[in-house]
Amino acid sequence: MLKEVAATRYITPLREGGSLPGLVEGDDLGTYVMKFTGAGQGRKTLVAEVVCGELARALGLRVPRLVTVGLDPVLGLGEPDPEVQELLKASGGTNLGMEFLSGALGFDPLAFAVDPREAGRIVWFDALVGNVDRSWRNPNLLMWHGELWLIDHGATMIWQHNWPGAQGSAARPYDASDHALKRFAPDVAAAVADLAPRVTAGLLAEVTARVPDVWLADEPGFETPDDLRRAYAEPLLARAADIHERIQGIK
Numbered sequence: 096m097l098k099e100v101a102a103t104r105y106i107t108p109l110r111e112g113g114s115l116p117g118l119v120e121g122d123d124l125g126t127y128v129m130k131f132t133g134a135g136q137g138r139k140t141l142v143a144e145v146v147c148g149e150l151a152r153a154l155g156l157r158v159p160r161l162v163t164v165g166l167d168p169v170l171g172l173g174e175p176d177p178e179v180q181e182l183l184k185a186s187g188g189t190n191l192g193m194e195f196l197s198g199a200l201g202f203d204p205l206a207f208a209v210d211p212r213e214a215g216r217i218v219w220f221d222a223l224v225g226n227v228d229r230s231w232r233n234p235n236l237l238m239w240h241g242e243l244w245l246i247d248h249g250a251t252m253i254w255q256h257n258w259p260g261a262q263g264s265a266a267r268p269y270d271a272s273d274h275a276l277k278r279f280a281p282d283v284a285a286a287v288a289d290l291a292p293r294v295t296a297g298l299l300a301e302v303t304a305r306v307p308d309v310w311l312a313d314e315p316g317f318e319t320p321d322d323l324r325r326a327y328a329e330p331l332l333a334r335a336a337d338i339h340e341r342i343q344g345i346k
């Protein structure tokens with residue numbers, strides 16, 4: 096399970112993204128980028144953040160620490176912005192928090208250099224989870240203390256939006272032609288050799304176990320949250336074996 100904190104103060108919205116994440120203070124005095132269950136994209140985005148974020152971390156990629164954030168909608172009452180007020184009102188209960196990397200810079204492929212091996216690991220990981228949100232226009236990568244950190248894994252595993260067709264959808268190639276790290280000659284072959292064998296059923300069980308039950312309950316076609324956890328694990332296990340053969344748009 097992820098650590099649980101309670102939101103004690105809503106600080107400010109982060110306007111860059113589409114989902115209106117906000118900065119909140121937790122009762123552990125941490126500062127978190129909070130993603131709301133009441134946001135338009137809904138709880139599947141949060142499930143994707145946990146599954147992919149924890150998987151990336153287990154594979155040695157840098158991802159800010161994830162927590163669940165309990166929110167009392169009363170916190171929204173004093174908000175002047177009606178859009179924020181609505182979001183907080185609709186998000187009582189369990190939300191997602193990501194440790195705020197204070198002073199981090201948005202990654203700019205023209206301003207920073209990335210080692211081909213690290214680029215290869217990230218491209219392969221994005222192919223594994225089908226991440227469509229790592230383009231040079233919108234890299235969702237942060238530079239913090241001279242190192243690259245991965246954020247925003249909400250737009251991954253598109254197959255989770257249509258479980259009956261998941262197998263076919265998960266077999267599709269990954270288009271890396273717009274990938275933020277394409278220009279750094281990503282060494283995908285080295286990444287596959289190192290990372291693919293580590294994506295085991297056991298690891299995926301551990302990673303999916305960290306998703307809170309409340310985000311997995313009542314999914315049509317699934318009896319229990321654990322059934323749904325297995326459905327998340329299956330396509331990832333299958334893709335780990337051969338998705339590198341279907342990465343398009345890079346040499």
Ligand SMILES: Nc1ncnc2c1ncn2[C@@H]1O[C@H](COP(=O)(O)OP(=O)(O)O)[C@@H](O)[C@H]1O
Pocket residue numbers: 109111112113114115116128159193194195196197199201235237246247249
């Ligand atoms: N952990 C973090 N530390 C610092 N800044 C962050 C963090 N997470 C997100 N941000 C900032 O907030 C923006 C929006 O967050 P993101 O997770 O990309 O949400 P969205 O789904 O709205 O794109 C990011 O582009 C980044 O500038």
Ligand SMILES: [Mg+2]
Pocket residue numbers: 112113235247
């Ligand atoms: Mg983003």
